[in-house]
Amino acid sequence: MLNKSIMDGDNPDLTEERMKGAFDTDKMAAVIYGSEKFAIRRREITESISRIPQLADSKPFSFMTREEKISESCRKLSVLSEHWNQLIDTNNEEEALHLYREVLGLEGHAFSLHETMFIPSLVAQANDEQQEKWLGRAKRREIIGCYAQTEMGHGTNLRALETTATYYPSTQEFILHTPTETALKWWPGALGKSSNYAVVVADLVIRDTHYGAHPFMVQLRDEKTHNPLPGITVGDIGPKMAFNGADNGFLGFNQYKLPRDHMLMRHSRVEENGTYTKPPHAKIGYSSMVKVRSRMAMDQGLFMVSALVIAVRYSAVRRQGFLDDKSREVKVLDYQTQQHRLFPSIARAYAFIFCGFETIQLYDQLLIDVKNGDTSGMSDLHALTSGLKSVVTHQTGEGIEQARMACGGHGYSMASYISEIYGVAIGGCTYEGENMVMLLQLARYLVKSVELVKTGKSKELGPMMNYLAEPDTQIDLTSGPEAYVKVFQHAARRQVWKATDKFHQLMESGQSRDIAWNNSAVELTRASRLHTRLYIMETFIRRVSSISDVSIKKVLIDLVNVHVNYEVLDIGTYALEHVSSTQLDSIRSQLYSSLDTLRPNAVSLIDSFQISDMQLRSVLGRRDGHVYTNLFEWAKASPLNQTHVLPSVNQYLKPMMDKAKL
Numbered sequence: 001m002l003n004k005s006i007m008d009g010d011n012p013d014l015t016e017e018r019m020k021g022a023f024d025t026d027k028m029a030a031v032i033y034g035s036e037k038f039a040i041r042r043r044e045i046t047e048s049i050s051r052i053p054q055l056a057d058s059k060p061f062s063f064m065t066r067e068e069k070i071s072e073s074c075r076k077l078s079v080l081s082e083h084w085n086q087l088i089d090t091n092n093e094e095e096a097l098h099l100y101r102e103v104l105g106l107e108g109h110a111f112s113l114h115e116t117m118f119i120p121s122l123v124a125q126a127n128d129e130q131q132e133k134w135l136g137r138a139k140r141r142e143i144i145g146c147y148a149q150t151e152m153g154h155g156t157n158l159r160a161l162e163t164t165a166t167y168y169p170s171t172q173e174f175i176l177h178t179p180t181e182t183a184l185k186w187w188p189g190a191l192g193k194s195s196n197y198a199v200v201v202a203d204l205v206i207r208d209t210h211y212g213a214h215p216f217m218v219q220l221r222d223e224k225t226h227n228p229l230p231g232i233t234v235g236d237i238g239p240k241m242a243f244n245g246a247d248n249g250f251l252g253f254n255q256y257k258l259p260r261d262h263m264l265m266r267h268s269r270v271e272e273n274g275t276y277t278k279p280p281h282a283k284i285g286y287s288s289m290v291k292v293r294s295r296m297a298m299d300q301g302l303f304m305v306s307a308l309v310i311a312v313r314y315s316a317v318r319r320q321g322f323l324d325d326k327s328r329e330v331k332v333l334d335y336q337t338q339q340h341r342l343f344p345s346i347a348r349a350y351a352f353i354f355c356g357f358e359t360i361q362l363y364d365q366l367l368i369d370v371k372n373g374d375t376s377g378m379s380d381l382h383a384l385t386s387g388l389k390s391v392v393t394h395q396t397g398e399g400i401e402q403a404r405m406a407c408g409g410h411g412y413s414m415a416s417y418i419s420e421i422y423g424v425a426i427g428g429c430t431y432e433g434e435n436m437v438m439l440l441q442l443a444r445y446l447v448k449s450v451e452l453v454k455t456g457k458s459k460e461l462g463p464m465m466n467y468l469a470e471p472d473t474q475i476d477l478t479s480g481p482e483a484y485v486k487v488f489q490h491a492a493r494r495q496v497w498k499a500t501d502k503f504h505q506l507m508e509s510g511q512s513r514d515i516a517w518n519n520s521a522v523e524l525t526r527a528s529r530l531h532t533r534l535y536i537m538e539t540f541i542r543r544v545s546s547i548s549d550v551s552i553k554k555v556l557i558d559l560v561n562v563h564v565n566y567e568v569l570d571i572g573t574y575a576l577e578h579v580s581s582t583q584l585d586s587i588r589s590q591l592y593s594s595l596d597t598l599r600p601n602a603v604s605l606i607d608s609f610q611i612s613d614m615q616l617r618s619v620l621g622r623r624d625g626h627v628y629t630n631l632f633e634w635a636k637a638s639p640l641n642q643t644h645v646l647p648s649v650n651q652y653l654k655p656m657m658d659k660a661k662l
C-alpha cells in the first residue's frame, strides 16, 4: 500500500485513485516537510490532538458568528494550555504552527500575531536584559502580544508613520502619542480585544530630531482586569473579508508614558541623557517583517495545498458527463480542462514549499549573522523575500480561485470552505507590504545589479544575479528542464535590462529620479516577477535533483515537467522573444502529455501533505470521499434549519402575502 491513507469504507472512487499512486505518501511527506522526523512528528501531533475531545470544533466554523469564533478559539487555547508540553516541543516553531493549524484553523485567534511577530520582534530587536524580562513571559504565554505598526493613514510608507515616541531625559521616559485620527494604529492582528502587550512601532523623537520608526514594548491592558490602561484607546476594527476569528484592532495613545528601557534596544539605543546610537544597518528595525515574508512561500503554499486537497479529492468523486464509456459518467478529474486547472497549481504549491524552506533557513542564518554584527546579507534577503511574497500570494490567490471553480456549485458553498481559505490567503497580497510596493523594492535591487554589470563590477553581484551579466545563448528545448530555466533567464534578463534602460533614459531626458522611477514602474514590476519566477523554478529543479528515492523522484520530475511547460507558456509574450511560435506549440503539446502522465498520481500527490480532516474543515475535501451524505448532514445543521418556520416569515412575509390575497 503506497498511499497510506487507503482505508476500508472509503469512497471506492478515491480508493481507486490511491491504489494507482506510484509512490509512498509517507516518503513524499518527508520530502515536503523537510525531514522524516518532522513528517512523523506532524502525524503524531495530529493523532494526539484527536485523543483530546475538547480540542474538536464545537460546530462547523461556517455556522459560527464572529463572537462565537473568537470565543471558540479562546476556549481551545485554554484547553491547549493544559497540554502544550505533551503535544509539542514548545521550542519548535514548525510544531507549534502545525498545532495551531490543526486545532484553531486559519481564521485567526488571540495568539495569531504572538508567535508570528511579537515573539520574533523580541528575539530580533530586544537586548539581552529586555529578553530576560519579557521573552520568557511571552513564551510561557503569561502575556499576549501583537505587532502594532500600520496606521489608518499609513501602512506602506513607514517613514510617514505619525505616532511619536518622544524622549524626555528629565524623567527618562518616552511619551507615546497619537497626534491625529489618521495616526491611530489600524489593522494589527489580535490587538483589538486579546493582546495586553504590543510591540509598537513609532517615530522616535529626541530634542525635536525625528529618528524614524523604532520598536517599543508597550503594555496596553491591566494584567489583572484586562482593562485598557489610562491613556490607551483600543478596540476591534470590525468584520473583514475573511480572517474573522481574529480581532484586528485600532490603538491610540494620549500622552502615554513609557520607561526608557521599553524601547527595544538591541540595535539602536537611547541613553539616559538622550544620546542616540544608530543601528548598524538603517533597516534593521524592519526585521520582523522580513521574518514573516521569509515564511510566506511556505505558508501560502500550504494555503494553496488545502484548496487543492479539497478540489482534487472532490474531482475524483464527482462524476459528470461522459467520455468513451457511455454507461457511466466520468470523474471530472479525467477532463483535460480540469487537470489544466489544478495540476499546475499542485506543481506551484510544491515549488513554493521548497522555496519556503530555503528562505526560512536564510532568515535563521541572517538572525545569527546580525547578532554577530554582520548585516551584509540583509539587502539580498530583503530583495528576495519582497519579490517572493508578492509572487506567491498572487499565484496562490489564482490557484485557490481555480480550485473553487473546479468544484462547480459546491465549491461556492461554505461546505467546501475554499472561500475562507481564499479570503485568508489573499490577505497576504496586502499584509507585510502591498505586493506592487514589494515588487518595486526588489526592482531597486535589480536595477542596482544591472548598474553593477554596466560599470564592469559584475563580481559584486549578489546571489542569483549572475545571469544578468551573461549573454543570450541558443536554447535547445530538448535538453530537459534546464532549457526552460534558460528561457526564463533570457526573458527575465531582457526585461530587467529593458526596465532599467527605460528608467535611465527617462532620467537622462530630464525627469527626476522619482518621476522616472514612477514612469518605469509597470515595467519594473514585470522584471521583478520574472526574476522571482525564475528563482522559484530553479529552486524546484534543484530540490528535485537532490532526491535519491527513485519513485519519489520520478513523480516529482513529472511535476517539474508540468511546472516548466506551464510557466513558459504563461510568460508566452516574453518567451516569444527567445523561442519560436513553433517551439511554443511543441511546449503546449508537452504540457498536455505531462498532465496525462501526472493524472494517476494526482490524489497521492495531494494526500502526501497529510492535512487532516480537522484542519481542512471541508465537506468536499474529506479524506474518505463521502461527500454527498455529509453535504446533506452539513446543510441540515445550518442554524436556519433548526426551525421549520423562521420568525421573519411570521413577522414579514406571511402578513405581506396575506395582505396581497385580500
Ligand SMILES: CCCCCCCCCCCCCC(=O)SCCNC(=O)CCNC(=O)[C@H](O)C(C)(C)COP(=O)(O)OP(=O)(O)OC[C@H]1O[C@@H](n2cnc3c(N)ncnc32)[C@H](O)[C@@H]1OP(=O)(O)O
Residues within 6 Å of the ligand: 097, 100, 101, 105, 106, 112, 116, 117, 147, 149, 150, 155, 156, 157, 158, 159, 189, 283, 286, 287, 289, 290, 292, 299, 378, 379, 382, 430, 431, 432, 433, 434, 437, 441, 444, 445
Ligand atoms: C496558520 C498560520 C499561517 C499564518 C497566516 C495568517 C497570519 C496572518 C499574519 C498577518 C501578519 C501581517 C502583519 C503585518 O502586516 S505587519 C505590517 C507590515 N508592513 C509592511 O510590510 C510595510 C511595508 N513597507 C516597508 O517595509 C517599507 O516602508 C518599505 C521597504 C516599502 C520602504 O522602506 P523605506 O522607505 O524605509 O526605504 P526605501 O524604499 O527608501 O529604501 C531604502 C533602502 O532600504 C532598503 N530596505 C528596505 N527595507 C529593507 C529591509 N527590510 N532590509 C534591508 N534593506 C531594506 C531598500 O532596499 C533600499 O535599499 P537601496 O535601494 O537604497 O540600497
Ligand SMILES: Cc1cc2nc3c(=O)[nH]c(=O)nc-3n(C[C@H](O)[C@H](O)[C@H](O)COP(=O)(O)OP(=O)(O)OC[C@H]3O[C@@H](n4cnc5c(N)ncnc54)[C@H](O)[C@@H]3O)c2cc1C
Residues within 6 Å of the ligand: 113, 147, 148, 149, 150, 153, 154, 155, 156, 157, 186, 187, 188, 189, 243, 248, 427, 430, 431, 432, 433, 434, 435, 436, 437, 440
Ligand atoms: C489581514 C491583514 C492583517 C494585517 N495585520 C497587521 C498587523 O498585524 N500589524 C500591522 O502593523 N499591520 C497589519 N496589517 C496592515 C498591512 O501591513 C498594511 O495594510 C499593508 O502593509 C499595506 O499598506 P496600506 O494598507 O497602507 O496600503 P497602501 O500603501 O495604502 O496601498 C494602496 C495602494 O497604493 C499603492 N501604493 C502605495 N505606495 C506605493 C508606492 N510607493 N508605489 C506604488 N504604489 C504604491 C499600493 O500598491 C496599493 O495599490 C494587516 C493587513 C491585513 C489585510
